[in-house]
Amino acid sequence: MKAIKAVGLSKRYKDVTAVKDLDLEIEKGELFSLLGVNGAGKTTVIKMLSCLSKPSDGDAFVGDFSITKQSDEAKRIIAVSPQETAVAENLSVKENLELICGIHSFSKAKTEKKIKELSKIFALDEVLKRKAGKLSGGYKRRVSIAMALISEPELLFLDEPTLGLDVIARHELWEVIRTLKGKVTIVLTTHYMEEAKALSDRVGIMKNGVLLAIGTVEELKSKAGADSFENAFVSIVRGGIK
């Protein structure tokens, strides 16, 4: 079953076309990366698929729900961890997690169980009582992703999850993301090639709002006739393959 099916999805802002005629299918349980340089349209795709922004043309189905006609239903099965760290800064980590549990109307028992479970997955026990605003970038991202997972979404959107993190924090977060693979369909955007390579089942390469190529890392290398993923990316972005 498809977790996402986008048909002719486009987004225009006045004279600028941010995303053009995107056709995309993502399988359930897949970890799909949208790779591209800044301004490629990756975040716009995520915003449309997560019902934050209405498409100018086309439609997409998240599970069985149209993002244009059934956005309320679609929102129930998705969660987003935005590019900027989206935590309530003056609240402790535990309070941030409790907030999202409260928004999803969880019982007290379920809230406690969920916090315990996510603290273990994301190694948050040490920082549960600390204010989210005082945490390091790496921990903030973990909290942000943990908050997104509280609702047990079928689909998780991670927008540039490791942007601005140091190499250790990035690798630690990759480990966490790997533990989620298969349990939830993940769509992540990144402009780090090694991130896309390390985590993804398939990668879509975008430039100027257009999806240029799609496939596994090996398939993309083969399509581009390149010996490394980096060379394949450069070749595809420069128009080396159609």
Add this chain to the structure above:
Amino acid sequence: MKTLAFSKRCAKEILRDPINLIFGIGFPLVLLLLLSALQKNIPVSLFEIDTLTPGITVFGLSFITLFSATLVAKDRESAFLQRLYTTPLSGFDFIIGYMLPLLPIAIAQTVICYIVAIPLGLTVSVNIIYAVIGIIPIAVFNISLGLLCGSVLNVKQVGGICGALLTNLSAWLSGVWFDLKLVGGVFEKIANVFPFLHAVEFEKALFCGDFALSKAHILPIIIYSAVITALAVLCFLRQMKKQ
């Protein structure tokens, strides 16, 4: 429950910011203490505690506007609201969630002002309770004005508009510091158009137990509260859709 969860978060964000506490509670109290000390040393009746205190409680609410606007603008600028827009929270939940915690904060601010004014010579009567209850429609106006500003302005603009312009408008056009009749003319007419003077006169009338006079001032407050609340809701929902 989801509205309450969001509302609790907003209350925590406001109350845990020390600057909010300093301005929200500390500043009105400092004004109350300074002006009543000044009154003791001047021969004319300018800052009598019985007329000053109701005015200060109304002036203090301009900081509630600032808190409300700053919180909404900050949330809009960060990705926090973006995250919450993908949850089952509706526009109604957001608006109530922002407004609800500020009302008890506004009431608490008023109660503290009256309590501090008692040892300074405030006449103690049951009218204090009426004055505290009477602060509610004025607080609704101030909170809604904050929600409106926070929905259309960024954090920097909120600082300028709500932090500087609005507090000054509220100070000059409310008659807290001087009797506007002494100035008269166009200035008094302009002051009558805005809700600040009516709010102060309404509170003073309630405190004195002059309910007939309070009735004369409640209508503009209710009209302003209703219009600003409606505008705030519209602007918030509009920016929510824009996301």
